[in-house]
Amino acid sequence: MEKGTSFLFSGITFDKKKFAADFSRFKEKKESDDLVESGKSEAEEGARPVKKRKRKATVADPVEGFNVFKTSKSSAQGIQQNDQEKSELSQAKKELNRQIERDALLRKKHKIHISGNNVPSPLENFSELSSRYGCESYLLHNLAELGFKEPTPIQRQAIPVLLSGRECFACAPTGSGKTLAFVCPMLMKLKHASKDGIRAVILCPTRELAAQTARESKKLAKGKKFYIKLLTKELLRSGDISKLPCDILISTPLRLRSAIRKKKLDLSRVEYLVLDESDKLFELGLVKQIDAVVKACSNPSIIRSLFSATLPDFVEELARTIMHDAVRVIIGRKNSASELIKQKLVFAGSEEGKLLALRQSFAESLNPPILLFVQSKERAKELYTELAFDDIRVDVIHADLSQSQRENAVDDFRAGKTWVLIATDVIARGMDFKGINCVINYDFPDSPAAYIHRIGRSGRAGRTGEAITIYTEDDVPFLRNIANVMAASGCEVPSWIMALPKLKWKKHRPQRDSISTKPKDQKE
DNA sequence: AAAAAAG
Numbered sequence: 001m002e003k004g005t006s007f008l009f010s011g012i013t014f015d016k017k018k019f020a021a022d023f024s025r026f027k028e029k030k031e032s033d034d035l036v037e038s039g040k041s042e043a044e045e046g047a048r049p050v051k052k053r054k055r056k057a058t059v060a061d062p063v064e065g066f067n068v069f070k071t072s073k074s075s076a077q078g079i080q081q082n083d084q085e086k087s088e089l090s091q092a093k094k095e096l097n098r099q100i101e102r103d104a105l106l107r108k109k110h111k112i113h114i115s116g117n118n119v120p121s122p123l124e125n126f127s128e129l130s131s132r133y134g135c136e137s138y139l140l141h142n143l144a145e146l147g148f149k150e151p152t153p154i155q156r157q158a159i160p161v162l163l164s165g166r167e168c169f170a171c172a173p174t175g176s177g178k179t180l181a182f183v184c185p186m187l188m189k190l191k192h193a194s195k196d197g198i199r200a201v202i203l204c205p206t207r208e209l210a211a212q213t214a215r216e217s218k219k220l221a222k223g224k225k226f227y228i229k230l231l232t233k234e235l236l237r238s239g240d241i242s243k244l245p246c247d248i249l250i251s252t253p254l255r256l257r258s259a260i261r262k263k264k265l266d267l268s269r270v271e272y273l274v275l276d277e278s279d280k281l282f283e284l285g286l287v288k289q290i291d292a293v294v295k296a297c298s299n300p301s302i303i304r305s306l307f308s309a310t311l312p313d314f315v316e317e318l319a320r321t322i323m324h325d326a327v328r329v330i331i332g333r334k335n336s337a338s339e340l341i342k343q344k345l346v347f348a349g350s351e352e353g354k355l356l357a358l359r360q361s362f363a364e365s366l367n368p369p370i371l372l373f374v375q376s377k378e379r380a381k382e383l384y385t386e387l388a389f390d391d392i393r394v395d396v397i398h399a400d401l402s403q404s405q406r407e408n409a410v411d412d413f414r415a416g417k418t419w420v421l422i423a424t425d426v427i428a429r430g431m432d433f434k435g436i437n438c439v440i441n442y443d444f445p446d447s448p449a450a451y452i453h454r455i456g457r458s459g460r461a462g463r464t465g466e467a468i469t470i471y472t473e474d475d476v477p478f479l480r481n482i483a484n485v486m487a488a489s490g491c492e493v494p495s496w497i498m499a500l501p502k503l504k505w506k507k508h509r510p511q512r513d514s515i516s517t518k519p520k521d522q523k524e
Numbered sequence: 525a526a527a528a529a530a531g
């Protein structure tokens with residue numbers, strides 16, 4: 001949390017300095033205002049005097065909010081001067097309220113929960129992109145071509161929010177189309193390629209996810225000459241990349257920060273910054289890197305957005321301090337698993353028991369592709385050597401492998417060459433493998449969030465999936481947390497598990513015996 | 525407490 005605070009304060013310091021002039025001007029203006037916010041927030045508002053701040057104000061009185069929060073152009077009209085204007089205003093109020101009702105209905109239907117000032121209406125369909133926002137035909141064509149027929153709930157709400165130039169934090173289930181929800185408005189807002197430098201940045205926690213996001217973005221931009229670049233080692237080596245045309249840059253945080261430090265690129269013109277898997281990016285160790293990137297994106301009118309399937313409160317709190325008048329979009333229940341996944345718990349007494357159970361279940365029925373998660377790189381290697389002798393096409397991926405080995409592992413799994421992919425949490429988030437039939441948690445996940453992301457590799461884009469979580473005696477204290485997630489997404493959980501005492505956090509993860517069929521002489 | 529993230 002201390003690291004988080006540093007992020008928070010550095011962001012604020014930056015804002016205050018940068019917008020000192022605006023800040024003092026704005027401060028005078030709202031001397032008599034009813035604001036009860038801290039100085040930090042004032043600094044932010046100073047940066048954007050046209051935008052309103054208090055969320056609750058709109059919730060309580062949307063119509064008043066509408067007028068007050070309008071942009072500077074219309075703020076003069078907001079002042080009631082004569083009767084005619086008053087009646088026009090009441091007409092507008094009525095129409096606005098009707099619209100608000102329609103929006104509420106659509107949101108209810110798709111389990112879209114929002115908070116924030118003056119949130120734009122959700123999309124009824126993709127063609128509204130052109131009627132409401134003048135979307136170009138290439139994009140609509142690509143959407144159709146790629147098989148996107150109906151917008152998913154997160155797309156319905158997050159796309160209009162971002163198109164309205166609003167910042168956004170979004171929480172929607174795994175496999176529900178978050179990437180499209182931020183790439184689509186990004187392409188629309190950027191309009192066309194330019195050589196003015198980097199205009200949009202997408203940060204992802206792993207290289208695999210960054211590569212996937214780059215590929216998806218390119219598919220969506222097909223037919224339009226956007227420069228979409230993945231920040232790779234090769235690209236960094238290729239000399240002066242600051243002059244390379246780049247509309248959208250996709251990177252992992254550390255690599256981007258090191259490029260910034262070496263003055264290899266300039267982020268001062270970045271208009272859009274997306275933090276994908278934001279809760280992961282806000283984790284200790286990564287948050288400092290994010291901080292550096294956020295600071296380097298010094299364009300005052302930048303639009304930042306956060307996306308994830310899990311959004312802990314502390315991340316929201318942290319995010320709120322750096323975001324301006326952000327809209328919060330939650331689909332379904334916050335921090336919940338996809339309801340398309342059939343989740344099961346399997347008890348295996350010991351490490352040997354696990355391996356035995358796995359072999360037996362593979363012998364009974366093998367329904368690839370299967371993704372198998374273990375706790376550590378070491379255990380991934382062990383299990384791989386153990387299974388490599390079996391008659392199964394098995395592969396392994398973890399961060400100790402070379403980049404090309406990692407790429408091959410992903411590609412082979414995508415191509416169906418690998419039946420069972422053994423993995424650490426390196427591919428637990430965001431990775432979109434088409435039609436994974438089964439996710440096996442060979443080792444118990446670290447946290448409910450890790451669980452949600454791991455099993456979320458299956459059950460994507462409306463397909464169903466299966467998730468099996470193996471547990472041992474050592475895992476029992478943490479079983480309740482996972483069982484809660486299961487129960488919340490409609491899976492059956494034995495009552496004895498639900499009766500287990502609640503556990504707030506783990507102090508120690510279980511020390512596991514090494515994976516082996518051989519009699520364990522190394523034990524004790 | 526591990527994994528990931530630079531070279």
